[in-house]
Every structure is written in C-alpha cells, then in structure tokens.
Amino acid sequence: MVDKAKLARQFIEAIPHARAMGLHLSQIGEGEAELTMPYNEDLIGDPRTGVIHGGAISTILDTCCGAAVMSHPSSPGGTATIDLRIDYMRAATPGQSITARANCYHITRNVAFVRATAMDDDLDLPVATATGSFTVDGK
16 A cells, blocks of 8 residues: 555655755645745845745645645545646745645546645734645546
C-alpha cells in the first residue's frame, strides 16, 4: 500500500523553490494538508513595509492544495494544477509566519477540487483564500 502522506512530503521536499522558501508540511492526511512558511526577508515584496510578496502566498497555497489532493483516499498519487483562483484579502503581517490549510473536497476520474486558506497570526481574517482544480493521474 502506498503511503500517500510520505509521497506528498517527499514531493514537497523535492521542489527547489519550496525548499528555498522554507515550506514545511506540518499536517497531512485524508485529503487535507497544512503547510507553514516562516517569515523570510528574501520573500518581501515591498521593502518599505516588509510585506511578503503575493507570489510567495500563491506558492504556499498551490503547494498545499497539491498535497491535499495527493493525500486524498481516492487519489492515486501525482497531481498538477489545472486552475487556481486566489483571492487576496489583506497584506500578511510583516514578521509573521504564513500557514496554509487545504481540503480536497471532491474527486472525479480526472479532476480533484480543492479549497484553501492562508493565514498569519490573525486566524479570524485570512490573508488569502484559494479554490482550484487539479489533475488526477492514473485513475
């Protein structure tokens, strides 16, 4: 039997930009995943404010969604992003880590559907939300 959590963890650890950004898979299983990204001055988009670049937020959301798909009980393993919509709610607070949580809520023969949220320390007001569709390989 394939250990999907292990497979997803290895996949994330193999992505060079995920390593460079310090992405850490903190939870995974049954179609859900959680990644954390520590605050890193190299990822600042606006030097005047210290706010993390939106591209870094997109990356953690996309990667977290992929991990959720890979860990879903109906998923055979690999996946790729088909479509990802990200709604930015506010700037991330400088100095705070970002946590992304994703839930793969439906899978068909070829497509998985996912929702995700990115947050800093203010859990009541997300930094961004995402909805997306991902490939399902080999089903």
